Every structure is written in structure tokens, then in C-alpha cells.
Amino acid sequence: MLNRYRKHSKKRDAILEVLKSTDTHPGAQWVYEKLKPVIPYLSLGTVYRNLNLFREEGDVVSLGVVNGEERFDACTLPHAHVVCKVCGKVSDLSGETLAELLENYRGFPKTSAFGKAALDLIEIHNFTIDIRNTVFYGLCNDCLVK
Amino acid sequence: MLNRYRKHSKKRDAILEVLKSTDTHPGAQWVYEKLKPVIPYLSLGTVYRNLNLFREEGDVVSLGVVNGEERFDACTLPHAHVVCKVCGKVSDLSGETLAELLENYRGFPKTSAFGKAALDLIEIHNFTIDIRNTVFYGLCNDCLVK
DNA sequence: GTATTTGCAAATATTTTGCACAAAC
DNA sequence: GTTTGTGCAAAATATTTGCAAATAC
Numbered sequence: 001m002l003n004r005y006r007k008h009s010k011k012r013d014a015i016l017e018v019l020k021s022t023d024t025h026p027g028a029q030w031v032y033e034k035l036k037p038v039i040p041y042l043s044l045g046t047v048y049r050n051l052n053l054f055r056e057e058g059d060v061v062s063l064g065v066v067n068g069e070e071r072f073d074a075c076t077l078p079h080a081h082v083v084c085k086v087c088g089k090v091s092d093l094s095g096e097t098l099a100e101l102l103e104n105y106r107g108f109p110k111t112s113a114f115g116k117a118a119l120d121l122i123e124i125h126n127f128t129i130d131i132r133n134t135v136f137y138g139l140c141n142d143c144l145v146k
Numbered sequence: 147m148l149n150r151y152r153k154h155s156k157k158r159d160a161i162l163e164v165l166k167s168t169d170t171h172p173g174a175q176w177v178y179e180k181l182k183p184v185i186p187y188l189s190l191g192t193v194y195r196n197l198n199l200f201r202e203e204g205d206v207v208s209l210g211v212v213n214g215e216e217r218f219d220a221c222t223l224p225h226a227h228v229v230c231k232v233c234g235k236v237s238d239l240s241g242e243t244l245a246e247l248l249e250n251y252r253g254f255p256k257t258s259a260f261g262k263a264a265l266d267l268i269e270i271h272n273f274t275i276d277i278r279n280t281v282f283y284g285l286c287n288d289c290l291v292k
Numbered sequence: 293g294t295a296t297t298t299g300c301a302a303a304t305a306t307t308t309t310g311c312a313c314a315a316a317c
Numbered sequence: 318g319t320t321t322g323t324g325c326a327a328a329a330t331a332t333t334t335g336c337a338a339a340t341a342c
Contacts, residue, residue, distance in 0.1 A: 151296095152295080152296060152297090153296050155296085155297060157297085158297085187299075188298090188299090189298065189299045189300065191298075191299070191301095192298055192299075195297085195298085196297095214307085
């Protein structure tokens with residue numbers, strides 16, 4: 001898409017595109033299985049290499065390892081995530097909801113545009129937090145009733 | 147310690163003890179290396195098996211995978227964590243600080259004893275969150291200045 | 293004596309890497 | 318034509334598991 005990469009590659013385009021087409025926050029295997037029927041000469045290694053490239057370039061955000069597999073989000077707007085410990089489902093936490101969580105955090109400037117998702121770094125406990133990598137773990141409603 | 151396990155084991159005791167003795171939120175390898183000089187006939191598999199047992203029994207909390215390694219906390223009082231993306235350092239987030247974060251979350255009962263760390267499950271976005279597994283990712287001050 | 297725990301090594305699962313070939317520019 | 322990207326297989330890494338021997342009760 002953008003020309004930040006050294007050379008153009010159809011497979012790289014396809015990998016980013018399929019990531020952007022979903023809100024399931026998938027891992028490498030999912031991307032591979034989704035693309036393999038369309039791009040027969042695709043290898044899993046290429047998916048891994050490009051996912052890492054995207055992360056380094058800031059085109060995707062890693063949500064960490066869920067059930068042994070690293071999960072990614074191609075939406076890089078500042079937002080946190082909630083992860084179900086049982087089924088591994090990952091859902092977005094809207095900037096507005098997060099703002100409600102954080103707007104009264106001591107030291108956080110009340111006048112900031114956080115509620116408008118304009119800020120993604122906050123100071124907390126001597127850590128500079130990237131809110132996009134912040135994960136709340138718990139149980140989704142489906143797994144809770146079981 | 148407690149008799150919830152089927153049979154007593156000195157090695158199991160030692161593994162839980164060394165976990166409780168530190169605030170570094172270590173992984174299996176760290177526990178193994180710490181104990182190996184003291185308990186020569188200790189195998190890494192035993193550490194893994196007991197860590198999983200502790201987690202199932204609720205004696206330790208998993209903080210998820212940091213730099214490819216699962217990290218644990220033997221303090222099971224409700225508290226969240228902040229993790230440095232670069233060096234992997236894990237720090238505790240006190241119940242009071244977390245309460246500041248959450249006390250104005252819409253729908254969260256203002257009268258609850260959350261600030262006293264008496265509550266560790268919160269409802270958010272259709273997820274029931276276990277705050278002990280909640281992780282804020284970012285940069286610690288040491289890594290930020292570099 | 294029976295059931296559980298452990299050492300050890302092999303198996304598993306995910307991700308990374310080396311290298312020859314292909315594609316991009 | 319040089320540089321970058323990819324397929325493929327092997328390697329690396331963390332964790333789990335099978336099984337016989339050891340330990341707990």
C-alpha cells in the first residue's frame with residue numbers, strides 16, 4: 001500500500017489486505033489458511049516474515065500470545081483489547097470506553113483529547129503505556145454461561 | 147503448603163516458595179535455574195508440571211507470554227500488571243492505582259470496595275474481566291531513555 | 293502395596309532462519 | 318544486473334507428554 005517497504009510484493013499486499021478485512025484479530029496460521037486457496041504458492045514463512053515486517057513498520061499491532069499463538073490487529077488506531085481466556089476471542093475496546101476507564105486516572109490530563117482517541121501513550125507507574133498493546137483478560141459471555 | 151494437592155512433594159513446595167520469594171514475576175526457566183543448585187535432581191519438566199498445577203489450583207496467576215516465555219505471579223491478590231515491551235520487566239499495579247483507573251468506569255458501582263482490592267472481576271464490554279490477568283504493555287523508564 | 297510424582301528424553305507447536313531461486317526495479 | 322522477496326526445509330525455542338523408577342502415604 002504505502003511505499004515504505006523496499007520493494008513491492010503482491011503477497012505482502014494480500015497479507016495486509018486480509019488482515020484489514022477482518023475484526024477477529026487473527027494469527028499467522030489463520031492468515032495463511034485464508035490466503036492459501038487464493039495464492040497457492042504461498043508459504044507460512046512468508047506470512048510470518050511479513051507480519052513481523054508490518055509490526056516493525058507500525059502497520060499492525062501485536063496483541064500478544066493467545067493460546068500459544070501471536071495475534072495481530074491491522075487497525076492501528078489507539079484502542080485496547082479484551083481477550084477471552086477460554087476461547088481466545090479478542091474484541092476491541094473503543095476509545096470512548098477506554099476514556100471512561102482512564103479519564104480520572106491521577107496525573108492524566110483531564111483536558112487531553114484521549115476520549116477522541118487522539119492519544120495512545122499514557123504515563124502510569126513509571127511506565128509509558130502504549131494503549132494499543134493493553135489487554136484485558138477474562139471470560140466472554142459465551143464462555144461464562146458454560 | 148495447603149493440602150489441596152494429592153500428595154506432598156518437597157520439590158513442589160520449593161517451586162512455590164521460590165515463586166513467592168520474588169517480585170520479578172518469573173518464568174519456568176528462571177525458577178529452574180534458581181532451584182537447580184539447591185535441588186540437583188530437579189528437572190525442567192517438573193517445574194512446568196507444577197506451575198500448571200499451581201495455576202489450575204489458583205495458587206499462581208499467569209501473566210501471559212512475555213518475549214516468548216510465560217510469566218507467573220504467586221501473589222494472587224487482585225492487582226494488574228505493567229510489562230515493558232523491550233526488556234520484559236513486569237511490575238505490579240497496585241489496587242489503589244487501578245481503582246483510580248476504574249472508579250469512574252460507567253456501570254462500575256461507585257460504592258464497591260474495588261479500591262480496597264476486594265473485587266477482582268469487572269464487567270466490561272460483555273467480558274467478565276479478571277483484573278489479575280490484565281496487562282498494560284509499554285516501555286519502562288530504563289528502556290525509554292535509551 | 294497402591295497412587296502420585298519425577299527424571300529423562302522424545303514429541304509437539306510455534307516461530308525463525310539459511311539458502312537457492314524468483315520477482316521487482 | 319543488483320537488490321529484495323519467497324519456497325522449502327531445517328533449526329531454534331518453549332512447552333508437553335510417555336514411561337519407568339522413585340517417593341509419599
